[in-house]
Amino acid sequence: AQSVAQPEDQVNVAEGNPLTVKCTYSVSGNPYLFWYVQYPNRGLQFLLKYITGDNLVKGSYGFEAEFNKSQTSFHLKKPSALVSDSALYFCAVRDMSGSGNTGKLIFGQGTTLQVKP
Amino acid sequence: SQTIHQWPATLVQPVGSPLSLECTVEGTSNPNLYWYRQAAGRGLQLLFYSVGIGQISSEVPQNLSASRPQDRQFILSSKKLLLSDSGFYLCAWSPGQSNQPQHFGDGTRLSIL
Numbered sequence: 001a002q003s004v005a006q007p008e009d010q011v012n013v014a015e016g017n018p019l020t021v022k023c024t025y026s027v028s029g030n031p032y033l034f035w036y037v038q039y040p041n042r043g044l045q046f047l048l049k050y051i052t053g054d055n056l057v058k059g060s061y062g063f064e065a066e067f068n069k070s071q072t073s074f075h076l077k078k079p080s081a082l083v084s085d086s087a088l089y090f091c092a093v094r095d096m097s098g099s100g101n102t103g104k105l106i107f108g109q110g111t112t113l114q115v116k117p
Numbered sequence: 118s119q120t121i122h123q124w125p126a127t128l129v130q131p132v133g134s135p136l137s138l139e140c141t142v143e144g145t146s147n148p149n150l151y152w153y154r155q156a157a158g159r160g161l162q163l164l165f166y167s168v169g170i171g172q173i174s175s176e177v178p179q180n181l182s183a184s185r186p187q188d189r190q191f192i193l194s195s196k197k198l199l200l201s202d203s204g205f206y207l208c209a210w211s212p213g214q215s216n217q218p219q220h221f222g223d224g225t226r227l228s229i230l
Binding site: 001003004030034036042043044045046049051065094101102103104105107108109110 | 124149151154159160161163166168174187205206209212213214215216217218219220222223224226
């Protein structure tokens with residue numbers, strides 16, 4: 001079965017320090033992977049995606065993610081965290097089950113990032 | 118550019134009352150459309166998706182229904198709301214290509230009294 005796991009409910013970092021939010025996945029075939037951020041009472045905002053090519057993907061707001069096929073991981077990273085990065089982060093993988101092109105995503109449960117000044 | 122609109126932003130309804138939430142997309146055609154529910158600011162539950170006008174797929178049995186009367190309009194409805202229908206409802210769209218992300222509206226906070 002296809003799935004996405006975000007093993008940490010919450011990640012705490014100090015402003016200016018690097019941050020990592022972890023994501024592992026399980027799919028058949030090549031994965032299409034996505035990261036989203038959600039601020040309180042708002043919808044999800046797309047940050048970045050991995051489809052193919054370079055394993056290091058750069059996205060919005062200075063975020064990047066590293067695709068690791070052998071470890072089936074797609075961790076979100078940022079070299080220097082800002083207080084304004086505090087939010088809920090979701091990893092997702094394209095659902096390849098069934099027929100047709102539905103564009104459905106399988107989401108992880110989310111990780112709350114807390115950046116302390 | 119493409120935009121997605123959801124309304125209302127917040128809604129308070131009594132148990133047993135009907136519901137209609139609307140979502141529209143601008144700047145694209147033939148989008149895939151999705152309704153999600155998010156409980157307590159955590160995980161997302163896909164409720165319905167649609168790949169074309171009049172084509173609705175339900176992901177979970179429930180008290181809700183969805184309709185797509187026009188290409189870029191997606192409506193979430195209920196005839197009689199339950200307390201358990203409370204939550205944050207999100208609409209999203211994506212192009213037909215499977216390598217493109219979904220894009221979300223700003224959601225509707227639904228409280229059932």
